[in-house]
Amino acid sequence: MSARFASRLAWPRLLGLAACVTSGALLALALAGGSASVIPARAQGSMSPKVTGAWVRLPAVAGRPAAAYLEVAASPGDALVGAKSPQAGRIEMHTMTNADGVMRMRAEPRFEVPGSGRLSFAPGGAHLMLFDLAASVKPGDRVPIELSFASGAKVMVSAEARAAGASHQH
Ligand SMILES: [Cu+2]
Structure with a gap:
């Protein structure tokens, strides 16, 4: 199995794992086109919590x-x-x-x-x-x-x- 093929397979599996261990909200975010690994460190226009x-x-x-x-x-x-x-x-x-x-x-x-x-x-x-x-x-x-x-x-x-x-x- 080529490395390129392996990496193509690995992504959906990683996303599936992320869905298991994170909240439904995060899953929704991932499905909406974002990715669990690239959530911005600082929300734009954020108010302090x-x-x-x-x-x-x-x-x-x-x-x-x-x-x-x-x-x-x-x-x-x-x-x-x-x-x-x-x-x-x-x-x-x-x-x-x-x-x-x-x-x-x-x-x-x-x-x-x-x-x-x-x-x-x-x-x-x-x-x-x-x-x-x-x-x-x-x-x-x-x-x-x-x-x-x-x-x-x-x-x-x-x-x-x-x-x-x-x-x-x-
Ligand atoms: Cu508890």
Whole structure:
């Protein structure tokens, strides 16, 4: 098999792989003619992202991961690409899907900002998962979380820690 032929075969396979591990929004972008590997580092005419309503649901059982929820307003085309906190070992960005009645979480490398300019992380849906949260964090405490965007913007939020049952109060 010639190298030229091999490379022609490899592309669709790479795109298929990208579709598996990235969000539907990114897939839509790829299908629209863009490519997962050439997303602009800095969105044109972008506004700086704003993050509101951040809170952390503490784990019901100490040592289990905590979840964080928040709302992002940012330019369509930008993307949330990472989160970290000095009070957590690491933070993953998870989607939640319902497969035959079973809720499943999946880590995503990035969340594309859709045309609405809004990304919502809320109980029952997408969330940030905080692993190895400092054991000293109590309800009412503030957990600093730094969010990184594809545009290069970084936003620091102060998320209020709430007890494990807090997500059922709405
Ligand atoms: Cu999760």
